[in-house]
Amino acid sequence: MKPSDFHIGLEFVYLAGFRWRCTDVGTRTIVAIRLDPGENPIWHQGPPYIAEELVFDEVELERCHLTHDDALRAAIHAADTSAHPGYPHEVVLEMLEARVDDY
Secondary structure: OOHHHOOOOOEEEOHHHOEEEEEEEOOOOEEEEEOOOOOOHHHHOOOOOOOOEEEEOHHHHOOOEOOHHHHHHHHHHHHHHOOOOOOOHHHHHHHHHHHHHHO
């Protein structure tokens, strides 16, 4: 996502699937609070907020998604188009052992 995709109150998904709420939008950054379902809902009301507000820069904004489905689709696309072919652990271990044996 880009800063222009955000507005105050927008909820989105960031790394590890946590939900966040945008509390301020800048030119190149946004500020958001993490929506922890275990916290008292009063923590998510503001401003000012009881929950800690964190700044997301342009790099972090690219990892934000509107829904969990969007995040999953992006992860699958990244895996499919990655330069690393995603070899299984056993194959990588076998290649490393063969390389060590050559020395």
